[in-house]
Amino acid sequence: MSDFPEGTPCWVDVTLPDPREGKRFYGELFGWTFAEGAAEHGGFYSQAFSCGEPVGAVVPQLPWQEEPPAWTLYFATPDIKATADRVLDHGGSLLMEPLEIGQFGSMLLARDPGDVPFAVWQGGQQQGFRRRGEPGTFRWAEIVTRDPDAADAFFPAVFPFEAKRLPEPRGGDHMLWHVAGSPVAGRLRMPPDTPDEVPPHIAVHFAVTDCDRAVATVRRLGGRLLDGPSDGPHGRTASVADPLGAAFVVAGPRAAAARPPGRGTRRRAAGMPGSAR
Structure with a gap:
């Protein structure tokens, strides 16, 4: 069972052309520390930690990505395929179909009919951030x-x-x-x-x-x-x-x-x- 009720914000990450600069900036601004992703998943996803607990991540912008650097908000779901169907049924679009990230969970990227981008997360081993509402989270x-x-x-x-x-x-x-x-x-x-x-x-x-x-x-x-x-x-x-x-x-x-x-x-x-x- 998810730690986050359906529809609750559960994770954030920022996509940047220079993740090293991003980690320097957010590390000093919020006091975050970082850990690199597992090698079997590309090693590119740098989780951010506050007081030892995961609170977000820094992601490199890939060469073919045209979107500018931006923060992405993830909403929790217990059934990512059902959520993807509702996105399409109600006039939204999928930027990325549901994707399983090993044992960590599954994600999708979407836009609402007014072009607002957002993400959805179905937690596995990783449910979402473990601290929120505190300084630096x-x-x-x-x-x-x-x-x-x-x-x-x-x-x-x-x-x-x-x-x-x-x-x-x-x-x-x-x-x-x-x-x-x-x-x-x-x-x-x-x-x-x-x-x-x-x-x-x-x-x-x-x-x-x-x-x-x-x-x-x-x-x-x-x-x-x-x-x-x-x-x-x-x-x-x-x-x-x-x-x-x-x-x-x-x-x-x-x-x-x-x-x-x-x-x-x-x-x-x-x-x-x-x-x-």
């Missing part, structure tokens, strides 16, 4: 799409999601998806002025103790700030990119909680994902 994920109606119809048909719309005083469009009464992911509509070059995507959030300090570390290590930091429903967050271009979100306590009393915070105008600052 996966905390949350938001499906960011230009076609929210397609996402709202597709994902709850593929996974056992209960959808709940959040009130947005500024006229935004934000949905929360729950499994067994607990929120597992969100869905956001891209603002209309989002640059065309920003593709639909899943924004993977990692927990940090201090968002502003994490942003400073990202910049020091050669990454970029894309948006924020700002306070919101997930605490204080900032969209950033690693030195190779893979975007993600760092999320910490709200500014007042993360700093000693009397220390001011800087305000930044919100920028769109994909814009360097």
Whole structure:
């Protein structure tokens, strides 16, 4: 039996053209250590560990892959073939058919009808990450799409999601998806002025103790700030990119909680994902 209810995020990995640079960056930013994959499976999959527990992985971008560097979110399933059938039945597409990874488990890669890429994992020996919600580990994920109606119809048909719309005083469009009464992911509509070059995507959030300090570390290590930091429903967050271009979100306590009393915070105008600052 899986450690993760069906539809729950259970794993993340990042595909990069230079995995060594990725391990340098994420190792210092999050304190991760790495182990190379087994030789019989190509030895290319570098698992990341926090406090000795698996929390994600770095994957090399193959020469024929045209997609830019990016983080991939995996949703858990007890039956990957049945999930693949539902993806196709509800208008999605398979980028990779279900593939068995030895005794570790099985995976597939897919897109929803609005072109949001995601992955699915049926655990075997490897069920998924063993730590989450702690500094340096996966905390949350938001499906960011230009076609929210397609996402709202597709994902709850593929996974056992209960959808709940959040009130947005500024006229935004934000949905929360729950499994067994607990929120597992969100869905956001891209603002209309989002640059065309920003593709639909899943924004993977990692927990940090201090968002502003994490942003400073990202910049020091050669990454970029894309948006924020700002306070919101997930605490204080900032969209950033690693030195190779893979975007993600760092999320910490709200500014007042993360700093000693009397220390001011800087305000930044919100920028769109994909814009360097």
